[in-house]
Amino acid sequence: MTRTHWAAITAVVLALLFAGAATVASAGGNDAAAxxxxxxxxxxxxxxxxxSVHHQQAVEMSFIVRDRTQDEEVRRLAYDIANTQANQRGMMLGWLDLWGLxxxxxxxTPMDWMNEDGGHASHGGGHEVQDGSLMPGxxxxTQLEKLRKASGKEAEILYLQLMIVHxxxxxxxxxxxxxxxxxxxxRDLAQGMxxxxxxxxxxxxxxxxxxxxEVMA
Structure with missing residues (x-):
């Protein structure tokens, strides 16, 4: 199998494992550390x-490139990213519902929660919204519109560059x-991510x- 295929399998398996763990933990309420x-x-x-917001954009970009190229390797990667992140997003939104939040x-403000470790800006807190970019990555x-207009190899390259940053x-x-x-x-889900x-x-x-x-500067 290709490295892409193995990574896709790993990501899906992690999502399924964490989904199962989340269901058990939520139903039993036995997480003593929580x-x-x-x-x-x-x-x-x-x-x-x-x-959840961050993942939603990854899903959006993946669906865009799927329709803008016929390259099976990129289309398969895009599908795997969209599937995994949509599942994880559903889990996180489900937790918020469970918590009544x-x-x-x-x-x-997006990323303010990361300032709880002392307010170090390098950890992402206080990210300034620029042209619709709500959070780091x-x-x-403008970049999304460019991706929508691209096709073929150009779309593949732009998608890969944007998704690496994302x-x-x-x-x-x-x-x-x-x-x-x-x-x-x-925390387990986050480490899996x-x-x-x-x-x-x-x-x-x-x-x-x-x-x-090359990777986008």
Whole structure:
């Protein structure tokens, strides 16, 4: 099998394992390390809300490129990313429902929850919205429009470049949850995101090089 295929299998298996663990933990309520209900200002809730938005854009970009190229390797990768991140997004939104917390907090700034470790800007807190980019790694409206208009090899390269940046931003967010979240199953999911997305970044860099392109500066 290709490295892309193995990474896809790993990502899907991780999503299924964490989904099962989340169901058991939610039904039993036996996570001794977790508070009874995270507050809306907690890292647990902030990560669930922000990563849901972050994942949604990855799903959107993946569906765009699927329709803009006939390359089976890129289409398969895009499908796997969309499927995995849509499943994870559903889990995180489900947790917010379980906790009785809003999926959107009008008084919360994206990434503020990451400042709970001391307010280090390098961890992503205080990200400034630019051209629709709400969080680190997210593509801008201009970049998304360019992807929609591209086709063939051009679309493949732009998708890979944008998704590498997107994954790197997601990894930083997930690492923040591993440090700060108190719900064990959510920390486990976040660590799974770190591992899977780092692996996918390596694969996407290889795919870029095969197309004579480099990672976006």
């Amino acid at each position: 508070p009874r209900t995270p507050s809306t200002a907690s890292a647990d809730a902030g990560f669930a809300r922000d990563m 809003p999926k959107l907090a009008a008084d919360a 997210m593509a801008t409206k 994954h790197n931003g997601g990894v930083a967010m997930a690492e923040g949850c591993v440090r700060l979240c108190t719900v064990g199953v959510e 770190v591992d899977a997305q780092r692996s996918e970044v390596e694969l996407m860099v290889d795919l870029l090089h095969k197309r004579g392109a």
